[in-house]
Amino acid sequence: MKYALEEITPIKKTLSVEIPEEIVNKEIATAYSNLSRSVRLPGFRKGKAPLSLLENKYHHEVEDDVLKKLIPDYYQKAVEESGIDPIEYPKIENIAIKKNAPLSFKATVEVRPKFDLKDYAGLPLKAQKLTVTDENVERSIDTLRDMGAQLELVPADHLIIEKDFVTIDFEGFIDGKPMEGGKAEGYPVEIGKKTLIPGFEENLLGRKKGDQVEFKLPLPEGIKPEQNTGKEALFKVQVREIKKKILPELDAEFAKDLGMESIETLKIKLREELVSRFNKERESVLKNEIIKSLNGLHEMELPASLVNRELVRIIKGLKVEEVKKEGLLDIEAIQKKYEPIARERVKGALILYSIAQKENITVSPNELEGELQLIARENRMAVDEVKKKIFEAEGSLSGIESKLLEDKTLSFLLTKAQIEETEGEKKNNRP
Numbered sequence: 001m002k003y004a005l006e007e008i009t010p011i012k013k014t015l016s017v018e019i020p021e022e023i024v025n026k027e028i029a030t031a032y033s034n035l036s037r038s039v040r041l042p043g044f045r046k047g048k049a050p051l052s053l054l055e056n057k058y059h060h061e062v063e064d065d066v067l068k069k070l071i072p073d074y075y076q077k078a079v080e081e082s083g084i085d086p087i088e089y090p091k092i093e094n095i096a097i098k099k100n101a102p103l104s105f106k107a108t109v110e111v112r113p114k115f116d117l118k119d120y121a122g123l124p125l126k127a128q129k130l131t132v133t134d135e136n137v138e139r140s141i142d143t144l145r146d147m148g149a150q151l152e153l154v155p156a157d158h159l160i161i162e163k164d165f166v167t168i169d170f171e172g173f174i175d176g177k178p179m180e181g182g183k184a185e186g187y188p189v190e191i192g193k194k195t196l197i198p199g200f201e202e203n204l205l206g207r208k209k210g211d212q213v214e215f216k217l218p219l220p221e222g223i224k225p226e227q228n229t230g231k232e233a234l235f236k237v238q239v240r241e242i243k244k245k246i247l248p249e250l251d252a253e254f255a256k257d258l259g260m261e262s263i264e265t266l267k268i269k270l271r272e273e274l275v276s277r278f279n280k281e282r283e284s285v286l287k288n289e290i291i292k293s294l295n296g297l298h299e300m301e302l303p304a305s306l307v308n309r310e311l312v313r314i315i316k317g318l319k320v321e322e323v324k325k326e327g328l329l330d331i332e333a334i335q336k337k338y339e340p341i342a343r344e345r346v347k348g349a350l351i352l353y354s355i356a357q358k359e360n361i362t363v364s365p366n367e368l369e370g371e372l373q374l375i376a377r378e379n380r381m382a383v384d385e386v387k388k389k390i391f392e393a394e395g396s397l398s399g400i401e402s403k404l405l406e407d408k409t410l411s412f413l414l415t416k417a418q419i420e421e422t423e424g425e426k427k428n429n430r431p
Helices: 021-036 051-082 134-147 252-257 263-297 304-316 320-325 331-359 365-378 383-394 398-416
Strands: 002-009 012-019 091-096 103-110 124-129 150-153 165-174 177-190 212-218 232-246 418-423
Touching (some): 002 051, 051 103, 103 304, 124 263, 252 263, 365 383
Antiparallel strands (some): 002 012, 091 103, 150 232, 165 177, 165 232, 212 232
């Protein structure tokens, strides 16, 4: 085999490959031999048709078979001998094949960029030092009690107060005309949650079941349709039902319902969970900071194929509501918004891969299988089903393996980092 490597850009290469004539002739002969045993031509028994007739009728099919066999093999050999590191499938062109001649082709491919690794040991990072207080634990217990609360109807003369659950009918009017999207029946409202427009819930305070009330409010930004923003609307509301939340008693029975022996053991468990959650969040923040630091230290040209692939992944993960909220009205606006994020992710991944290579960090088959089992448990699926879906979407498990490798490399870098602790209190108290 002969090959020549041409650099189009630092991240795009072309391999011109020539496969020897004797290898091509051998493959062509084998293909016609196999064909002769499987086809029947008029006037000839199977396997007895002359080669000239087979060549005349099937030469295109035979050439395709030979190309499908030889090009992938010899492209891979040329890649290994040249030492390039492709990150996508090649574009194959200029294919020349005929009997009694070498087979030649060109393969153009984007490659992993080469760059000088900067010093990545001892990266300076800042992290919040955890202090889980008794108040944090109590707030977690309050959340659990709230989740287990029951709603009970209130007496007929009960006046609406904060935290009441109210069912209402309402309709809005602008300039005496019904407001688009401004009507609902049996609409639930938790007073104090501020889920309706500013001032709406306040106008329900002190009312009782059966009351009808009218009030005017200015429509805020974000209202639909947008042309109503800033206009004054008249709302007519009827209170249909009022319920109050009854919290479970904080006693041994409450603890047992949650699988704990006592309130004290529940508090210990909640404290452990808060510490564990904070540490995971802290580690995630630190790993993101590592990537930012590494990206700031390195400059390189990024392969367009990787950026586009990551951009597609980001866009697929967006929710329609998020896109509309940001005012992104078409695909060009969405791409413009998220391409910088895609570029930063790709850059970070390339740097982490290079560090992993240098530090001999790898992902074992057992680690890969363990991650697949975790995905299966989280999605309540069989492992084989998870693998099938990944192969259908991505063609291989390399994406999962790459993420594992990145995480292992980040964990390694975290052990080498210089972390400055700052005082702080755990704020997220969801149990």
